[in-house]
Amino acid sequence: MPTRAALLAADDARVAAPAQLAVVRAALATGVPDLQVLALRALGRTERESSLPLVVPSLADRSLDVRREAAFAVAQIARAGGDAATRAQRALQTRLDAERDQIVMAALLEHYGRLPFPDAAAIDDAAIRLRGIVGRATSRESGAGGADLVVVGAARGAEALSRRAAQLEVGSEPLASLLGLLYDARATSDAAGTVRPDSAASVRVRRLAATGLLSLRALGSRASADRDGQVRRLGVIADAQDEAATASRAERWFSDEAMVVRHEAVRRFGERFPALARTVLQDAHAAVRLAALDALGRARQCAPCVALVADVPRAQEPWHTYAHALVASAQTDPASARGAVAAAADAEIWQVRMYAARAAGIAGDQVVLARLAADPHVNVQHAALQGWQEARLPGLTAAATAALDSDDGQLLIAASNALADAAREATTAAALRGALARVTAQRRETSRDARLALIARLAALDPNPADALQPYVRDFDQAVAQTAAGLLALHAGANGAAPPTPVVSALPRVVVPSPDAVVALDGQTVTLTLRGGRQVVLRLYASNAPTNVARFVAQVRAGEWDGRTFHRVEPGFVVQGGSPSANEYAGAAAFARDEVSSLSHVRGTVGISTRGRDTGDGQIFVNLVDNPRLDFTYTVMGAVASDLSVVDDLLEGAVIERAIVSGGSEPPRPQ
Secondary structure (H helix, E strand, O other): OOOHHHHHHHHHOOOOOHHHHHHHHHHHHOOOHHHHHHHHHHHHHHOOHHHHHHHHHHHHOOOHHHHHHHHHHHHHHHHHOHHHHHHHHHHHHHHHHHOOOHHHHHHHHHHHHOOOOOOHHHHHHHHHHHHHHHHHHHHOOOOHHHHHHHHHHHHHHHHHHHHHHHHHOOOOHHHHHHHHHHHHHOOOEOOOOOEOOOOHHHHHHHHHHHHHHHHOOOOOOHHHHOOOHHHHHHHHHHHHOOOOOOHHHHHHHHHOOOHHHHHHHHHHHOOOOHHHHHOOOOOOOHHHHHHHHHHHHHOOOOOOHHHHOOOOOOOOOOOHHHHHHHHHHHHHOHHHHHHHHHHHOOOOOHHHHHHHHHHHHHHOOHHHHHHHHOOOOHHHHHHHHHHHHHHOOOOHHHHHHHHOOOOOHHHHHHHHHHOOOOOOOHHHHHHHHHHHHHHHHOOOHHHHHHHHHHHHHHHHHOOOHHHHHHHHHEEOOHHHHHHHHHHHHHHHHHHOOOOOOOEEOOOOOOOOOOHHHHHHHOOOEEEEEEOOOOEEEEEEOOOOOHHHHHHHHHHHHOOOOOOOEEEEEOOOOEEEEOOOOOOOOOOOOOOEOOOOOOOOOOOOEEEEOOOOOOOEOOOEEEEOOOOHHHOOOOOEEEEEOOOHHHHHOOOOOEEEEEEEEEOOOOOOOOO
16 A cells, blocks of 8 residues: 555655556556545646546545545646546536535535636636526525535636636626625625624635625726725725726725725825825824835825925834835925935945935936945845835946846846846946856756746857856756756757757655644644734644745744744735845755645645745745635645734744744654
């Protein structure tokens, strides 16, 4: 009988070897649901059409857990498109007609809705099918809980279907009708105004249905009186889609009781109606106040900002209002803001200097930009270089070439981009070659984006690109080897030479934990103690994302998370953190595989940040609202188990002073 360890390894390797395929086949033949589920999950994550014949029979398995996992796997394989999508659609339709268990039916509905339907007619047909099945399933005699599951599954499927329609830029009256029906059936009051109970399932369905209607631009005024703040937030977005929306129509959102609604209102309407933005400059929540400053800056009407930038904050002092006001001042009156920008460039807090660099770019202050381009902190340098480029000031090539001395991925990308219009000179080419060789020697997968940017610029600027790129045809990263080979093939074709073949000498992958370790890790918690004493407790889902959870726990136990920050804060979306350099392009040396599952990115769930498939470098994000568009693409590795308002209150740069693992049991130590 195949072992769980072998199945976990096959999953992580995407069932790449014949021996791994044999293990998966054997697991499917055991009739043991736990093993079958692991095998099906592994096959689904391959997203290969060749996996489909192995998966489809399990749609009729006697175990409901197996049938649910088979539905996930079939839909995941359909992402390959073409015949895989057609065959997956046929398989799920057949099972939908036969299935009688409402738990499985819910899974089938959500996965059927997310298939890559090819055109408007197919989307219409799918919507009609979903509506008919929902009607039949919910009319059967069974518990209300089962009916709720079916409706939630249908809502997930219909929402995904609406995104497909938007992607294809087609409308669908049957789909809009289905979404409207789902919303209205779970609305908080009926046509007579009678208030209905508001269960968790009802809220979930309304959020999904409203999101789908928004994608179809058909939400209308449904959301304006909803009791749920997330739904009302979608109503703000729907209002903002209407270019004829007036200030009086938008005004109601600025006094909404939910912070997420007020924030969205400022983001969507603040620049259009500056007078409304000024009404929330004293809002109870910092995120709303900062959004108001940003909106007034974009509108070039931030007169109140002058008083807010009079004194540069010192270390440990609050800095966010000052920094946002500084940029808004530069947008409003660039010349008058120069004095404040110059003062901010000497701030003790590096984030203030970073915002000063952005403001200096807006104000066109090359002197300040030059100072900040040489700042000790890489994120300040990055902001200065970006500001320099956006302002189109002279000296950009020299500044970008100097930045190539850094090992920071984000800065190297910015430097490469800034050299797009540079002349083909030996000194620039030498700096690019040196940066690429230096970073490559570190043998870190997480440097991929920076190295690809450097390679692209070398191909354009090096006097001898064939010589410069040849070493990278043999690389530890397949993406780099293929890119270098492709660029050299263009060069070879122009010179009549044979194109090169990429050769990959891959680095060892992130270690897959043992089954015993997964059991020990499942349900463990990590407590993040923030500067100021507030805490965020994360409960981990090791059985769904074993490799990512194991690495996260190992990093926490090693003390690597102590002192890290949440560098990205987007109310109405996510907060993200855990980068050693407080930016998107710094993380663990090796990438971990995506471990996508049927878990949804609802508010409070914790995901793994990536920059493409299978590029998790250890950074995490917390969903501040339900984000169904992230489902089946990003790994869900846990959820916040403490007061979510602490996460809602996070501001950019929030420091994690201490991270501690607790709960569960210690995993066995390697022998």
